[in-house]
Amino acid sequence: xxxxxxxxxxxxxYGSRSSLTKAIDDLSFEVEKGEFVAIMGAxxxxxxxxxxxxxxxxxxxxxxxxxxxxxxxxxxxxxxxxFRREELGFIxxxxxxxxxxxxxxxxxLALSIQNVSPALIDAKIKKVANDLDIKDVxxxxxxxxxxxxxxxxxxxxxxxxxxxxxLADEPTGALDSKAAKMLLEKFNxxxxxxxxxxMVTHDAFTASYxxxxxxxxxxxxxxxxxxxxxxxxxxxxxxxxxxTLLGGDLNxxx
Amino acid sequence: MxxxxxxxxxxxxxxxxxxxxFFTLILGIAIxxxxxxxxxxxxxxxxxxxxQELIKLMMTILSGVSVFVSFILxxxxxxxxxxxxxxxxxxxxxxxxxGMSKRKISFILFLETLFIxxxxxxxxxxxxxxxxxxxxxxxxxxFEANLTKFAFIFSPKACFxxxxxxxxxxxxxxxxxxxxxxxxxxxxxxxxxxxxEEVKLKNPYLCIIIFIGAIIILGRAYFIVTxxxxxxxxxxxxxxxxxxxxxxTFLIFWSLSGLILRIGQSLKKYYYRGLNSxxxxxxxxKINTTVLSTTVICLMLFVTIxxxxxxxxIKNSMNENIKKLTPVDAQFSSLVNMEKHYDAFKRYGYTxxxxxxxxxxxxxxxxxxxxxYKNYLKNYIEVxxxxxxxxxxxxxxxxxxxxxxxxxxxxxxxxEQDIMKISDYNKVAKLYGIPEYSLKEDEYIIVADFKSxxxxxxxxxxxxxxxxxxxxxxxxxxxxxxxxxxxxxxQHINTGIILVSDDIISDDxxxxxxxxxxxxxxxEKEIREIENKINSLTSNPLxxxxxxxxxxxxxxxxxxxVGLSAMVTFIGLYLGIIFLVSCVAILALKELSESSxxxxxxxxxxxxxxxxxxINKALFWQIAIFFLLPLVLALxxxxxxxxxxxxxxxxxxxxxxLSSIIITMIILVIIYGGYFLITYYCSKNIIKERN
Numbered sequence: 001x002x003x004x005x006x007x008x009x010x011x012x013x014y015g016s017r018s019s020l021t022k023a024i025d026d027l028s029f030e031v032e033k034g035e036f037v038a039i040m041g042a043x044x045x046x047x048x049x050x051x052x053x054x055x056x057x058x059x060x061x062x063x064x065x066x067x068x069x070x071x072x073x074x075x076x077x078x079x080x081x082x083f084r085r086e087e088l089g090f091i092x093x094x095x096x097x098x099x100x101x102x103x104x105x106x107x108x109l110a111l112s113i114q115n116v117s118p119a120l121i122d123a124k125i126k127k128v129a130n131d132l133d134i135k136d137v138x139x140x141x142x143x144x145x146x147x148x149x150x151x152x153x154x155x156x157x158x159x160x161x162x163x164x165x166x167l168a169d170e171p172t173g174a175l176d177s178k179a180a181k182m183l184l185e186k187f188n189x190x191x192x193x194x195x196x197x198x199m200v201t202h203d204a205f206t207a208s209y210x211x212x213x214x215x216x217x218x219x220x221x222x223x224x225x226x227x228x229x230x231x232x233x234x235x236x237x238x239x240x241x242x243x244t245l246l247g248g249d250l251n252x253x254x
Numbered sequence: 255m256x257x258x259x260x261x262x263x264x265x266x267x268x269x270x271x272x273x274x275x276f277f278t279l280i281l282g283i284a285i286x287x288x289x290x291x292x293x294x295x296x297x298x299x300x301x302x303x304x305x306q307e308l309i310k311l312m313m314t315i316l317s318g319v320s321v322f323v324s325f326i327l328x329x330x331x332x333x334x335x336x337x338x339x340x341x342x343x344x345x346x347x348x349x350x351x352x353g354m355s356k357r358k359i360s361f362i363l364f365l366e367t368l369f370i371x372x373x374x375x376x377x378x379x380x381x382x383x384x385x386x387x388x389x390x391x392x393x394x395x396x397f398e399a400n401l402t403k404f405a406f407i408f409s410p411k412a413c414f415x416x417x418x419x420x421x422x423x424x425x426x427x428x429x430x431x432x433x434x435x436x437x438x439x440x441x442x443x444x445x446x447x448x449x450x451e452e453v454k455l456k457n458p459y460l461c462i463i464i465f466i467g468a469i470i471i472l473g474r475a476y477f478i479v480t481x482x483x484x485x486x487x488x489x490x491x492x493x494x495x496x497x498x499x500x501x502x503t504f505l506i507f508w509s510l511s512g513l514i515l516r517i518g519q520s521l522k523k524y525y526y527r528g529l530n531s532x533x534x535x536x537x538x539x540k541i542n543t544t545v546l547s548t549t550v551i552c553l554m555l556f557v558t559i560x561x562x563x564x565x566x567x568i569k570n571s572m573n574e575n576i577k578k579l580t581p582v583d584a585q586f587s588s589l590v591n592m593e594k595h596y597d598a599f600k601r602y603g604y605t606x607x608x609x610x611x612x613x614x615x616x617x618x619x620x621x622x623x624x625x626x627y628k629n630y631l632k633n634y635i636e637v638x639x640x641x642x643x644x645x646x647x648x649x650x651x652x653x654x655x656x657x658x659x660x661x662x663x664x665x666x667x668x669x670e671q672d673i674m675k676i677s678d679y680n681k682v683a684k685l686y687g688i689p690e691y692s693l694k695e696d697e698y699i700i701v702a703d704f705k706s707x708x709x710x711x712x713x714x715x716x717x718x719x720x721x722x723x724x725x726x727x728x729x730x731x732x733x734x735x736x737x738x739x740x741x742x743x744x745q746h747i748n749t750g751i752i753l754v755s756d757d758i759i760s761d762d763x764x765x766x767x768x769x770x771x772x773x774x775x776x777x778e779k780e781i782r783e784i785e786n787k788i789n790s791l792t793s794n795p796l797x798x799x800x801x802x803x804x805x806x807x808x809x810x811x812x813x814x815x816v817g818l819s820a821m822v823t824f825i826g827l828y829l830g831i832i833f834l835v836s837c838v839a840i841l842a843l844k845e846l847s848e849s850s851x852x853x854x855x856x857x858x859x860x861x862x863x864x865x866x867x868x869i870n871k872a873l874f875w876q877i878a879i880f881f882l883l884p885l886v887l888a889l890x891x892x893x894x895x896x897x898x899x900x901x902x903x904x905x906x907x908x909x910x911x912l913s914s915i916i917i918t919m920i921i922l923v924i925i926y927g928g929y930f931l932i933t934y935y936c937s938k939n940i941i942k943e944r945n
Contacts, residue, residue, distance in 0.1 A: 057861070078865050085863025096858045100535040108526050113864045118526040157862070 010063030025219035038210035089158030148179025283378025291412035308817030347443030456512030468505035555888035565826025566914030634771025652719030701738030
């Protein structure tokens with residue numbers, strides 16, 4: 001299997017020389033094509049920083065990140081934007097749909113900024129709306145939809161461009177448990193369709209839908225577990241074990 | 255002391271965000287100072303006493319206009335400061351939760367207004383003083399005076415006045431702030447940021463119907479002011495089209511706000527390209543919430559454009575008219591054969607001797623007074639006019655008399671008409687550089703340039719009315735009046751002179767002798783000396799026996815006109831610029847606050863990988879459309895508004911319309927465009943990611 005994402009010895013420092021904070025400390029891992037990986041950690045463990053570095057919103061202090069063989073730490077200016085819109089798909093905790101646009105237009109925007117011809121846009125949206133079960137809300141505005149629907153629209157926007165890698169930052173953070181379950185089942189479905197998903201979460205239930213979970217503590221990889229042939233329930237118990245081992249703060253998030 | 259520090263920090267923080275507000279305040283103060291200090295600029299000019307009188311009058315009018323201007327600026331400042339305060343609700347909420355009393359918050363605001371006021375006054379007055387130095391060139395040019403010397407002028411009076419007026423405005427702002435702080439509730443303050451925008455869509459069919467209705471109303475209003483304006487008998491009748499226009503403007507914006515998105519969406523190919531859907535949505539939500547203010551801004555722009563271009567037209571036409579209508583330095587006339595109309599002249603107050611002795615030409619009269627006028631002239635001509643009791647205005651109209659009289663009852667119809675020999679007129683025309691004419695024995699021509707009189711006379715000429723002079727029946731050579739004049743003047747006032755072949759009329763019917771010519775000297779000072787000598791002839795005891803010639807001189811006409819045109823220009827500029835600045839400042843403030851409200855939207859666009867160039871383009875177009883929409887409608891209004899204004903101000907002529915429209919456009923582009931660019935760059939700064 002080829003690697004879609006390869007993170008190589010990255011470090012990220014914050015602050016000045018007198019008070020240095022290492023948010024990420026010599027971290028390396030790889031994600032294969034078609035994988036669904038969750039990254040877990042307590043607040044302050046560096047997981048959001050990691051995601052920001054991968055998504056090129058933030059820059060690493062040292063080390064390299066390769067997406068599909070390209071070193072994205074070397075990209076600058078408009079190449080960064082091009083990379084972001086063509087290779088990545090984003091799903092954020094706080095939804096991030098444009099509130100003045102309908103669901104349809106929000107999804108279309110991801111395509112139109114790539115100069116996809118208007119004729120193709122419609123077909124692509126129809127397809128992705130079918131997959132994510134949002135056909136009924138396509139012509140609604142964000143304020144007319146539920147949180148779960150919004151998150152599925154955001155997911156549709158993230159995958160409609162067929163990105164190499166979908167990045168999800170606490171996608172279930174603002175959802176009730178039912179909506180969260182539905183969204184994660186859709187993630188599993190997308191994964192089966194061949195999408196590569198990297199999800200950041202501090203919630204064990206959410207993480208249990210992934211095929212692999214990487215635990216981060218103080219900017220370093222603490223442990224990594226694979227789902228293998230376990231059921232979701234068994235995998236969830238395994239995750240809980242690690243969380244207990246991690247101790248203290250992550251427990252609060254359960 | 256803590257509060258003082260807090261408010262100072264707030265100002266420093268907001269100077270960057272609200273640069274437009276400061277800029278507008280400073281501009282307002284500077285303009286206010288400049289126009290109130292105008293008279294001090296004239297001190298260093300070499301002008302006659304009559305011009306100085308005019309300047310005094312102008313300053314009285316300008317200070318009246320200043321009161322009006324201060325009201326407009328006052329409203330602008332109050333509006334802007336309340337608007338900016340609303341944006342700081344969260345900050346006040348935090349103060350309140352920290353336990354600060356409302357009185358202390360009011361005090362912070364008081365200090366802020368005080369600091370801003372002092373700062374803006376210092377900077378504004380500074381700029382105003384510098385600007386008024388430049389203004390002295392404009393003033394000198396306007397009064398066509400020579401700058402004798404250049405000196406740095408500071409007007410303490412204007413400075414003091416500016417400080418007083420603006421202090422009052424700031425005081426009112428403070429009162430308003432205190433009231434609104436005392437009325438606000440903590441929960442509203444903290445929650446004010448959390449409003450989710452709802453997109454309300456209007457019924458498209460209703461929008462279309464209203465749009466069409468608005469267009470019809472507007473068309474009717476346009477028609478009334480341009481074609482049907484004679485039906486506006488009284489001053490208040492003009493209110494009808496004004497109200498119609500205003501309502502139609504509002505309805506157009508209202509319906510457009512509903513339609514524009516639909517139109518965009520129906521153009522699928524265009525709508526789903528780049529950020530077009532985003533631009534359309536942003537714009538439509540913006541105009542949806544600002545229909546009323548867009549209407550007000552549009553109407554104010556309309557007034558500004560009409561004001562500026564009409565004022566410039568009047569000024570230019572006046573100056574242009576002088577050039578055309580005073581082709582010679584001086585022109586004098588003496589009445590002859592006055593005893594023929596003894597009763598009438600007696601009634602006007604002429605003495606018996608003056609009437610009896612009236613058979614001298616202009617030059618002969620001057621010689622009687624022992625004044626050798628000829629000596630001062632480089633070149634001159636003498637011509638005569640004639641009149642006949644059997645040729646009155648009524649007689650020239652022929653069969654059309656009754657109809658014309660019914661319409662124009664205010665005219666006097668039994669005035670004897672001025673008649674000139676064609677050769678005499680051509681002599682004048684040659685000197686003046688205006689068209690000369692030729693005639694057959696049985697023809698006549700009427701030359702006139704007073705527009706409404708020309709129209710009346712043309713009715714008769716079109717009917718080929720013949721006139722009868724001493725047994726000769728003459729028919730008109732042309733079917734309309736020809737352009738021309740005999741007496742020099744500042745405006746078109748020639749009501750009509752009848753030109754006939756030389757041998758038709760004899761010297762028995764002489765009415766007046768004319769002399770027109772140019773001085774040997776071209777120096778204004780020497781010309782003034784000559785003319786003062788003529789004026790002093792009135793103290794000669796001979797005046798009761800021999801009537802002094804009446805005269806018009808270029809210098810007299812010029813001074814009177816120049817003062818008037820300067821007055822019109824300055825008032826127009828003053829009001830126009832203040833109006834323009836006020837409405838464009840409101841537009842800019844609205845747009846900037848929108849940008850900071852919508853910052854998060856631009857961040858989303860960035861996160862999904864939109865190019866910076868694309869985002870800037872989207873921002874640019876959004877602001878451009880927002881700025882252009884009221885301007886475009888205002889420009890359309892103005893086409894008709896200016897037409898109407900010019901038909902009202904017809905006497906001044908409208909020959910110079912194009913150049914004044916160009917000047918107006920330049921002013922508009924500089925101020926409007928300037929604000930637009932500042933708004934764009936400030937918005938760009940606001941939506942920039944702050945890492």
